[in-house]
Amino acid sequence: MEDVAPxxxxxxxxxxxxxxxxxxxxxxxxxxxxxxxxxxxxxxAGVSQGTIYWYFDSKEDLFQAxxxxxxxxxxxxxMGTVLMQATAREKLWGLVRGMEGLAGQMGGLFMLFLGYWAxxxxxxxxxQWWPNLLVEYKDVVAGIIEEGVKTGExxxxxxxxxxxxxxxxxxxxxxxxxLLPDLDLVRISRAFSETLIKDLExxx
Amino acid sequence: MEDVAPxxxxxxxxxxxxxxxxxxxxxxxxxxxxxxxxxxxxxxAGVSQGTIYWYFDSKEDLFQAxxxxxxxxxxxxxMGTVLMQATAREKLWGLVRGMEGLAGQMGGLFMLFLGYWAxxxxxxxxxQWWPNLLVEYKDVVAGIIEEGVKTGExxxxxxxxxxxxxxxxxxxxxxxxxLLPDLDLVRISRAFSETLIKDLExxx
Amino acid sequence: MEDVAPxxxxxxxxxxxxxxxxxxxxxxxxxxxxxxxxxxxxxxAGVSQGTIYWYFDSKEDLFQAxxxxxxxxxxxxxMGTVLMQATAREKLWGLVRGMEGLAGQMGGLFMLFLGYWAxxxxxxxxxQWWPNLLVEYKDVVAGIIEEGVKTGExxxxxxxxxxxxxxxxxxxxxxxxxLLPDLDLVRISRAFSETLIKDLExxx
Amino acid sequence: MEDVAPxxxxxxxxxxxxxxxxxxxxxxxxxxxxxxxxxxxxxxAGVSQGTIYWYFDSKEDLFQAxxxxxxxxxxxxxMGTVLMQATAREKLWGLVRGMEGLAGQMGGLFMLFLGYWAxxxxxxxxxQWWPNLLVEYKDVVAGIIEEGVKTGExxxxxxxxxxxxxxxxxxxxxxxxxLLPDLDLVRISRAFSETLIKDLExxx
DNA sequence: CATGAATGAGCGTTCATTCAT
DNA sequence: TATGAATGAACGCTCATTCAT
Numbered sequence: 028m029e030d031v032a033p034x035x036x037x038x039x040x041x042x043x044x045x046x047x048x049x050x051x052x053x054x055x056x057x058x059x060x061x062x063x064x065x066x067x068x069x070x071x072a073g074v075s076q077g078t079i080y081w082y083f084d085s086k087e088d089l090f091q092a093x094x095x096x097x098x099x100x101x102x103x104x105x106m107g108t109v110l111m112q113a114t115a116r117e118k119l120w121g122l123v124r125g126m127e128g129l130a131g132q133m134g135g136l137f138m139l140f141l142g143y144w145a146x147x148x149x150x151x152x153x154x155q156w157w158p159n160l161l162v163e164y165k166d167v168v169a170g171i172i173e174e175g176v177k178t179g180e181x182x183x184x185x186x187x188x189x190x191x192x193x194x195x196x197x198x199x200x201x202x203x204x205x206l207l208p209d210l211d212l213v214r215i216s217r218a219f220s221e222t223l224i225k226d227l228e229x230x231x
Numbered sequence: 232m233e234d235v236a237p238x239x240x241x242x243x244x245x246x247x248x249x250x251x252x253x254x255x256x257x258x259x260x261x262x263x264x265x266x267x268x269x270x271x272x273x274x275x276a277g278v279s280q281g282t283i284y285w286y287f288d289s290k291e292d293l294f295q296a297x298x299x300x301x302x303x304x305x306x307x308x309x310m311g312t313v314l315m316q317a318t319a320r321e322k323l324w325g326l327v328r329g330m331e332g333l334a335g336q337m338g339g340l341f342m343l344f345l346g347y348w349a350x351x352x353x354x355x356x357x358x359q360w361w362p363n364l365l366v367e368y369k370d371v372v373a374g375i376i377e378e379g380v381k382t383g384e385x386x387x388x389x390x391x392x393x394x395x396x397x398x399x400x401x402x403x404x405x406x407x408x409x410l411l412p413d414l415d416l417v418r419i420s421r422a423f424s425e426t427l428i429k430d431l432e433x434x435x
Numbered sequence: 436m437e438d439v440a441p442x443x444x445x446x447x448x449x450x451x452x453x454x455x456x457x458x459x460x461x462x463x464x465x466x467x468x469x470x471x472x473x474x475x476x477x478x479x480a481g482v483s484q485g486t487i488y489w490y491f492d493s494k495e496d497l498f499q500a501x502x503x504x505x506x507x508x509x510x511x512x513x514m515g516t517v518l519m520q521a522t523a524r525e526k527l528w529g530l531v532r533g534m535e536g537l538a539g540q541m542g543g544l545f546m547l548f549l550g551y552w553a554x555x556x557x558x559x560x561x562x563q564w565w566p567n568l569l570v571e572y573k574d575v576v577a578g579i580i581e582e583g584v585k586t587g588e589x590x591x592x593x594x595x596x597x598x599x600x601x602x603x604x605x606x607x608x609x610x611x612x613x614l615l616p617d618l619d620l621v622r623i624s625r626a627f628s629e630t631l632i633k634d635l636e637x638x639x
Numbered sequence: 640m641e642d643v644a645p646x647x648x649x650x651x652x653x654x655x656x657x658x659x660x661x662x663x664x665x666x667x668x669x670x671x672x673x674x675x676x677x678x679x680x681x682x683x684a685g686v687s688q689g690t691i692y693w694y695f696d697s698k699e700d701l702f703q704a705x706x707x708x709x710x711x712x713x714x715x716x717x718m719g720t721v722l723m724q725a726t727a728r729e730k731l732w733g734l735v736r737g738m739e740g741l742a743g744q745m746g747g748l749f750m751l752f753l754g755y756w757a758x759x760x761x762x763x764x765x766x767q768w769w770p771n772l773l774v775e776y777k778d779v780v781a782g783i784i785e786e787g788v789k790t791g792e793x794x795x796x797x798x799x800x801x802x803x804x805x806x807x808x809x810x811x812x813x814x815x816x817x818l819l820p821d822l823d824l825v826r827i828s829r830a831f832s833e834t835l836i837k838d839l840e841x842x843x
Numbered sequence: 844c845a846t847g848a849a850t851g852a853g854c855g856t857t858c859a860t861t862c863a864t
Numbered sequence: 865t866a867t868g869a870a871t872g873a874a875c876g877c878t879c880a881t882t883c884a885t
Contacts, residue, residue, distance in 0.1 A: 059350030142349020146263030195403030218392030467758030553754025554671030607807025626800030
């Protein structure tokens with residue numbers, strides 16, 4: 028049988044995978060990597076433990092797959108919207124507003140990853156995929172800033188460094204928000220962005 | 232004769248405690264909370280496992296004590312230096328320079344804490360001590376900014392929010408530095424601070 | 436087809452459970468609750484330690500299940516036989532003869548329980564199941580005596596109190612038998628019962 | 640120095656021993672042998688753990704010493720009073736009344752011993768001293784009954800067996816009392832003794 | 844494909860005992 | 865004598881992973 032279109036079997040399998048992935052994300056987010064058990068995930072997904080191991084090689088594999096799939100859904104969407112803006116200035120503000128809204132979920136993912144990574148026996152190997160994602164996003168942000176510089180919308184700055192700073196700030200704030208639920212993220216973000224980005228912009 | 236000065240016994244005990252604390256910090260930093268075993272710490276300290284429990288109630292207790300003692304050594308010193316500056320402007324720059332230098336170590340501690348916290352069975356209760364530290368530091372930074380506003384060194388701003396942002400940025404950068412060893416922290420910090428703080432300052 | 440009868444899987448599981456229970460009873464009886472290890476039970480049952488925890492929640496749970504299952508096997512049978520007798524007098528004698536024969540095994544169980552209970556951190560809560568059993572048996576015995584009183588076979592007595600005494604005597608003797616293997620239980624029981632029960636009976 | 644009278648040093652030592660013994664009895668009675676720690680005893684006695692080991696070889700040694708000293712104080716006294724009675728009949732009733740009153744404390748000791756013995760790795764060796772005590776007491780009780788038989792106060796019976804039964808009953812009741820705090824020991828004892836002992840007595 | 848029973852290495856913690864001071 | 869710090873073997877229990885069915 029050489030049909031290219033996915034068979035019913037394959038579709039079912041894919042669905043199962045997604046179902047497990049969703050359960051895994053939920054459980055891992057709630058409990059963190061180490062406190063979450065494979066059996067928790069299995070229960071949440073409504074399958075047996077054994078089934079998990081049919082679709083994923085290990086708890087780590089499952090974790091990575093879950094976090095990556097969530098990240099893609101979240102980030103791509105925002106970035107897509109941002110990049111559709113006409114001017115660099117609009118893109119920048121869109122980015123900041125986007126991160127502001129995403130901080131909760133994105134930060135959750137970041138914390139989730141950190142909790143995993145920070146207790147990895149071999150950090151050098153563990154979770155190289157997340158830094159790669161970071162660099163990707165940094166490049167996008169840096170690109171926007173550079174575009175602004177080129178078009179004269181922004182003062183000439185070290186775009187790369189500022190991109191890192193911007194991501195770092197929102198990641199840090201997301202962590203704080205998780206730690207201190209009363210934190211007013213929007214207020215802080217507004218104060219920060221108005222100070223930082225306004226300064227980037229050349230005086231009209 | 233009631234000697235107020237610590238006896239030799241007590242001095243030895245204190246030394247032992249510090250010795251264990253140092254070993255714990257080393258091991259926890261290397262492996263993270265969950266991957267590190269109490270027996271690792273005991274071995275690193277050159278004592279038996281039982282001895283650990285003579286000085287500390289639990290692995291968690293040991294962890295907290297290790298992080299806090301390291302934190303105090305690191306932070307207090309910097310903050311002390313910073314607060315000795317004459318003007319708010321000098322304090323702010325001092326702060327940023329200090330965090331720049333500390334980011335590596337401080338960030339390691341932050342990651343360490345997150346790795347612990349993120350997988351805590353009850354996050355609401357676990358590790359409340361770290362958020363408390365955050366708030367403390369935030370207050371100091373906010374105080375500096377407010378002082379600057381009062382003395383006319385800075386534009387009128389939401390000091391609290393900017394303080395949070397500043398801490399978040401350096402925490403985030405510290406995390407990135409741990410994840411991406413090649414990151415040029417100093418360059419990023421300079422670009423960031425020059426943009427952000429310069430904007431705070433009223434034009435001379 | 437919804438089979439009501441247990442599947443092969445379920446049968447196997449039940450067998451495994453019994454196998455573990457039997458091993459647990461053996462090991463606990465030999466060593467007592469505190470001196471016996473879960474690994475001992477596992478070894479005796481020919482399974483791994485982990486398997487024990489698949490079937491039972493804890494060492495305590497296993498202990499309780501083992502004692503209760505043994506108790507039921509032992510006691511119910513005797514009680515059944517006893518209650519089938521026609522007259523109260525016959526029932527009483529049957530009971531005493533039954534306890535006489537059971538004392539060795541029953542007493543072993545009682546000792547086993549005491550060894551567990553006596554060192555329980557919270558005696559008020561621990562092992563409430565055993566007292567419940569006691570009360571159950573006391574009620575049966577008291578019922579027999581009362582029946583005898585009603586039918587005129589026995590003198591009017593405090594049935595409840597005598598029932599407690601009867602159980603206490605045989606429990607005590609069982610303990611002694613465990614402590615002093617040379618004790619002639621049958622002889623003691625005969626002397627005791629002939630004195631006590633004969634007195635209960637109204638002179639023909 | 641060959642003084643026969645205890646030196647002050649020796650007196651102090653003896654006092655310390657008693658102080659520890661008292662603390663040990665209290666702690667062991669409260670928690671049972673296995674749940675009680677040597678450090679608990681040390682704390683209750685107001686000495687360090689090390690000191691315990693100066694006076695006693697091991698936890699077991701301490702336990703045995705504590706239980707024996709308590710037993711002697713309790714039992715000898717009652718037995719003394721009992722044996723001072725003029726007639727066997729009076730002695731028997733005195734014994735029963737004494738055991739009735741002692742059941743609480745004596746039973747506590749018996750339970751304490753059982754809890755220890757039942758979980759002894761090697762029961763054959765452990766705690767041979769208690770059975771010896773039992774036999775001693777049994778002999779006293781049997782002696783009283785025999786005396787009654789000789790003087791014609793009692794019917795001719797198997798004194799030995801009845802002595803065992805009597806002890807067993809009160810030991811059993813004591814255990815029940817510990818297990819079921821609401822049990823009315825006095826009422827049960829009265830009902831029991833009036834039935835059993837009255838039967839022993841020859842009709843006046 | 845899916846199940847769930849079975850595994851066993853590994854962990855944090857306790858505590859009787861020892862020993863330098 | 866007395867202290868209390870130090871030891872280390874031992875325990876109950878967990879959980880990622882495997883495998884017969």
